[in-house]
Amino acid sequence: MSSTEPPRITWRAEPVPDGLRVTQAYVWAIDPEDGRVLIQDRGTQHARRYSLPGGRPEPEDGGDPVRTAAREALEESQIHIDVSRAVYLGYQLVEGDTRYDGPHAQLRYAAPISSYEPIGPDPDNGRIHRRYMVSLDRAPEILAWGEPGAAQAALAKQAGLDLGLRVDAPAPDGHRDEVKARYLVCHDYGMGALWWWVTARSAKEIMERIADVVVSFSPESARWADENGYEEIDIDAPDPNELSSMKATRDAQRQQQGFGAVVGRGTVYFRCVWGEYEKQAPWWDDENAAYFLLEIGEDGYRKRGIFEYVEGPSHRMGEDDWAFNPPYDLYEPEWARFEIDQQTFEAAWEAAIPFPVDDE
Numbered sequence: 442m443s444s445t446e447p448p449r450i451t452w453r454a455e456p457v458p459d460g461l462r463v464t465q466a467y468v469w470a471i472d473p474e475d476g477r478v479l480i481q482d483r484g485t486q487h488a489r490r491y492s493l494p495g496g497r498p499e500p501e502d503g504g505d506p507v508r509t510a511a512r513e514a515l516e517e518s519q520i521h522i523d524v525s526r527a528v529y530l531g532y533q534l535v536e537g538d539t540r541y542d543g544p545h546a547q548l549r550y551a552a553p554i555s556s557y558e559p560i561g562p563d564p565d566n567g568r569i570h571r572r573y574m575v576s577l578d579r580a581p582e583i584l585a586w587g588e589p590g591a592a593q594a595a596l597a598k599q600a601g602l603d604l605g606l607r608v609d610a611p612a613p614d615g616h617r618d619e620v621k622a623r624y625l626v627c628h629d630y631g632m633g634a635l636w637w638w639v640t641a642r643s644a645k646e647i648m649e650r651i652a653d654v655v656v657s658f659s660p661e662s663a664r665w666a667d668e669n670g671y672e673e674i675d676i677d678a679p680d681p682n683e684l685s686s687m688k689a690t691r692d693a694q695r696q697q698q699g700f701g702a703v704v705g706r707g708t709v710y711f712r713c714v715w716g717e718y719e720k721q722a723p724w725w726d727d728e729n730a731a732y733f734l735l736e737i738g739e740d741g742y743r744k745r746g747i748f749e750y751v752e753g754p755s756h757r758m759g760e761d762d763w764a765f766n767p768p769y770d771l772y773e774p775e776w777a778r779f780e781i782d783q784q785t786f787e788a789a790w791e792a793a794i795p796f797p798v799d800d801e
Contacts, residue, residue, distance in 0.1 A: 448538040452589035454531035454596060457546045461534075465547035466506035467495025468514055469530070469577075469597035470522050473553040474644035475622075475658060476607030477574035478597065479518055480583055482616065484571075491573070491583050494518045496565075506548050517570055519558040527552035528600040533589055549593050551600040557642070560618050571618050576611040577601065605707075613663045623673070625657040625666050628687070631765035636666055637683065641676040648772065649701070650676060652690040655741060655768050691772070699777030708744070709771070710786040711735045711779040734781070734789050741768035747786075747793050755793035762796065 457463060470479040470493075481492045494514035502508040507527045514520050533547040562569050575583060577598040581591040601608035612624070621640045624647055628635040641647045644656040657663070674682055694700050703709045713733045734747035743766055748756045769776075 446537060449536045450589055451534045451536075452531060452592045453534055454592065456529075457532050457548070462541070462543070462545040463498065463506060463532075463548060464535075464541065464545040465495060465497060466509040466513070467493045467547065467549055468510040468522060468527070469549065469551040469580075469593065469600075470494060470514055470518070470520055470554050471551060471577075471597070471601050471604075471606050471608060472574060473604075473606050474656075475574070475624075476576070476601070476609070476611035477614070478577050478580050478594075478608075479520060479554065479617075480573045480575055480580060481518060482571035482573040483568065489585075491585070493584070494520070507550060507552075510548075510550050510552070515558070516565065517563050518572055519560050520572075521555045521558070522552040523555045524552065526604055528604070530593055530596045530600065549597075551597040551604075553604060553606060557617070557620050559620055571616050573614070574612070574617045574622075575614040577608055579614060607658060610658045612658050613660050621675070625659075625663055626651070626654050627657055628654050629767045631767035635683075636669075636671045638666065638671055638673040639676055639684070640673065647676065648704075650688060650691055651684055652687045652694065652772070653770050654687065694772065694774055697774040699774035701772045702774075702777040703780060704771050705739070708736060708738050708783075709776075710781050710783055711737070711776060712749075712781045712785070713779045734786055735769075736786060737769055737771065741771055742766055743769065745790065747789050748796070749789070749793075755789065756796040757790055757793035758796045 471477070472479070479494065481494060483490055483492065494517045495510055496513040496517070498504070498506065498509045499512070502512060507524050510527070511522050511524050514522050528551045530549040530551055532549065534544060535541075535547060536544045538545065560569060560572065573583070577594050580597075581594045584590045586593070598608050615623070621642050624639050624641060624644055626637050626639045626647060639647055639651075641650075644658075647654065647656055672683065674684055676684075678684075680688075711734065713735065714731075731751045732749040734749060735743060736745040738744055743763065744760045746758050746763075748758075750756075
């Protein structure tokens with residue numbers, strides 16, 4: 442291979458062979474709240490405008506390539522990655538690189554972003570790299586790394602799914618140069634909804650500070666919301682604003698025992714005493730109704746339900762049987778009192794019969 446030919450790069454989804462020099466560790470850094478991966482935008486003046494955070498091992502890394510990737514991500518893009526959850530994807534085998542004596546390996550990892558720092562200059566060169574947050578499906582096109590890049594992105598997406606990150610339904614692409622980002626927020630009350638664009642540090646912060654809302658990651662909803670020109674509110678905006686009453690509700694809940702106790706646990710199950718909402722339903726029977734069993738997903742939406750009566754068989758309804766399905770706010774302290782285990786719910790589901798359908 443002549444010195445004028447570019448190095449040959451091949452992707453290997455396997456451990457690095459003994460004796461092969463490691464010259465680089467890069468990370469596919471994924472935002473756990475919105476499912477996007479961070480790509481450095483180094484500007485049009487750079488020959489290769491887009492890249493991932495990463496770089497050469499340094500003595501301070503102690504020979505640990507994950508520490509190399511974490512250090513470089515902080516220096517170049519001002520992010521912290523969760524090294525305890527980093528997933529090794531493989532390495533690029535580089536041959537014919539005249540800067541090195543023989544072939545060498547460039548390692549790749551995927552890891553969740555644990556926090557953001559204010560954007561600033563890389564201490565190595567003083568350059569500021571913008572943070573371009575994109576879906577893992579679009580990342581190969583932007584990086585233009587060819588087949589090796591596409592293979593890495595596919596593995597990074599699978600790693601994200603395995604880690605429980607929202608990589609299959611990411612937020613729309615966009616720069617995140619500040620600590621805060623823009624999120625589409627909905628107060629869904631079943632027969633209608635209120636929408637806002639909320640600027641916050643994370644989707645989790647929105648859910649922790651505003652009661653009775655959900656954060657939407659649907660690209661279709663985002664396009665629709667932009668077309669309708671919904672109000673934009675900073676989460677730290679002074680009162681009063683349209684979110685003030687819901688923030689006050691959340692502030693009061695935060696002081697109560699059980700606040701947020703069932704959040705972050707995946708699908709959860711409850712057995713509740715019938716409440717005022719159910720008393721308005723057409724199937725309500727004051728003398729016979731007793732309990733309502735619920736299966737609720739991590740997003741707060743009801744999957745299955747069981748109507749349990751004092752007399753007669755219980756009735757069950759599946760995910761597609763609800764006329765309206767507004768989300769439940771799982772941060773509310775009361776949920777901790779109603780929680781049951783999955784086995785109890787499944788036993789009740791098997792014992793119940795389908796909910797009767799009125800054909801008239």
